[in-house]
Amino acid sequence: MTRLATPATITDAPEASRPLLEAVARQLGSAPNMFRSIALSPQALEGYLGLSGALAKGSLPAATRERIALAVAEINGCSYCLSAHTYLGRNLAKLDDAEITANRSGASNDPKADAAVRFAAKVATARGHVGDADFAAVKLAGYSDAQVIEIVQHVALNTWTNLFNEVFKTEIDFPVVEARTAA
DSSP states (O other), X not given: OOSSOOOSSXXXXXXXXXXXXXXXXXXXXXXXXXXXXXXXXXXXXXHHHHHHHHHHTSSSOHXXXXXXXXXXXXXXXXXXXXXXXXXXXXXXXXXXXXXXXXXXXTOOSSHHHHHHHHHHXXXXXXXXXXXXXXXXXHHHTTOOHHHHHHHXXXXXXXXXXXXXXXXXXXXXXXXXXXXXXXX
């Protein structure tokens, strides 16, 4: 059971959050529970959407961003984010079941994406304390310094949503996928 009184509709959210939630609804077709819950703090919602929007303009492909989100959600044991990103991965990024399974295990069936997902998983599990070999592997796969920075930022952003949803027990409003374990 959720620990927050999630606004039932956009109009039930704080006034300052409503335009932001309306933008989310235009983009996704609805304002999922996580967004409406974060909206209880208009500043937190603005910060989350700002960072998310900036990263969406980055140079990592959408499919790689979803792969990273799946790996981080599994590592952190967040069933809400795992459910959301499984849905988005399948329907928007067009990832197949084998790829989603690999991503949940911190890998990818695509060789270049594999380096990004493995590096992201290492950043998440080691809490940033990656070794020289980990850094060299992602660079050797062809990722620029800017892209490595984006990978780290995606880990941070996804970790934040994982923490948010676990702390507040956000009700899952996507087809439910249960996390296997938390690191």
